Amino acid sequence: MASQRFVYRFFHEISVRGRLLLSQQDAIIEVDNVSKRYGTHPALNGISLEVGSGELIALVGPSGCGKTSLLKILAGFEEPTTGSLRIAGRDMSAIPPALRPTRMVFQKLALFPHKTVAENIGFPLKMAATERSEIASRVAEMMEMMSLRPEYRDRYPAQLSGGEQQRVALARAMISKPEVLLLDEPLSALDAKLKKAMQSEIKHLHRNVGTSFVHVTHDLEEAMMLADRIAVMQSGNILQIGSPAEIYYQPANSFVAGFIGETNFLPVRIERDGERISFSGEVLECTSSDVPATQAAPGLDTGEAMVMVRPEVVRLDTEGDQPGCRVTGTVDELFMKGASIQYQVRIEGLERKFVIETPGTSRPPAGPGDRVTAVFDPNDIWLLPA
């Protein structure tokens, strides 16, 4: 055991010194062309990703998209089939989880049921052969930071509520001050209210500690709330990496666009002319149908395309005189959501209903069956490949 402690200390020393050296350098995680296969089933196809120091990045995608595989590779539970991984400037091949500067918060939390809260939180320090008195003081510090009441020290995880267990899991992961915290959908089992509270706690924690977080979730809304950058994944590929606003308003394709919230797609033909793109479609008529090329997904060229317009930038045109692009249809259903009213409008020639989200009023401007005209500014649209 002594030799192992020595090895641990040795690597710890290196990682501490490495951190000093790296403080000027930005990327803490460098994933380069990583692929992972389980038998013949490919889970990851040549993923490349850089995570900046202190950044909170979210990996988002439907189940089976490879986000958890990528996280397990980062944690060291799995080795990439090909490609390389560097964390804090060190190559991670054949380095076991214990010796990596990463800590993981598990989906089912994985708190040790036979250990008390204090023993759970102090476990990483105990493994690092830290002095007992120091463990005790750092556990107390950590519990205070995670707002866990001191009398919980000697309770067992089963005696705590879901949110408290969550905080114990976070505290256990953070106590040894890792460079990177990996979160594997830890909030997925919580009810909506608790989830919101934990989301703001994670954000708060991230702001306070300056550790890089990699947060895996299938909930893009959660990702948008928490993350500095979001990587949207689908069947082993990263479709798009960008800020929440980029992912929301400038998605790379219709999969990314449709993954969060409601979106309207209108089929159009586009004509690319240098830095300008003009579009025309059967269902919409525009006073000006000419937008800068920065309002289109990169690489989009003359041909079939789609106009994406978010429901909240669309207004109902009651006067019939507002400039912009307009579509006309019949109200199919409306939902009073309180702060807003959602209309679902059936438009001829469109399979999907057109969704409009207008600010809430005490009397809705239109009811089911009414003919309505929806209008939006061409500056608010985004052009996507069909």
Add this chain to the structure above:
Amino acid sequence: MQIRTKRWSSPTLLLTTLPLAALLITFFIVPLAMTGVLSFQGTEYYRLVWTWDLEVWREVFSQFSYWSTMLRTLTMALIAVFLCVVISIPVAYALVHRLAAVQNHVKILIVFAFLTDAVLKSFGWVLFLDRSGVFNGMFALIGFGPVTTDILFEPAATMIGMVYNHLPYTIFTIYLSMSRIDRDLMQAAYDAGASKIRTFFEVTLPLSLPGILAGGVLVFVLSLGVFLEPKVLGGGKAPMAAELIRQTFETRVNWPLGAALTLVLIVIGALTVIAASALLLRLLPKTGEH
């Protein structure tokens, strides 16, 4: 888990527990009481006489040889429990974590060995351990002289038989509690900087204790009652309690004495199990669940 408390006198409770209660009373309480009653009688010319005295108990407490047999039985049983548990833990661990692919095949093999009659298995060991048996033959082949070990008909051979015949109980109980441990807990321990060995002692072993305790009690109780192994493998040189009781009943036809010895064995066994449980319950992982 929540256990609902009901009144003893609740009619549904009494009715639903009736079959089990009847079974226990008929086949456990009544025979035990009869044994107790029997131990206060005497014998004359191989016949039972209803004397209602303490003559038999006086003999039990004055004869050292009975107690040395009891003590030997207790020691052998405890050693068997220890060996079974120590052998079963790595086997169960390997079954859960290393041999996942062939797990079912190995389990079937263990069940086959378990279901084979103990007499056959014990005689198999005789052939194996005999002076001219496989064991010595193997060592002779690699140059250890004609007779390396001569343990057949020694207590060691009895122990080998006992451990071999009772091993499946501990393997399966420990396997069951080990396989129920969430794999994430081990990964969490690795992630927190624990080595595999450390993880085993910090996570796997404490969470397997219920299985170890259950298997240990099973093997202990079964070991107290062995008579086959001491006879076949031990050569009858060092009879254990079960053999002593059998002889008292059958050969000496002294039923009251046999009954008294039976009670002594039951009390020793029960006290040991209670003491060991009290000790182990302290070690058992507390989870705060009720």
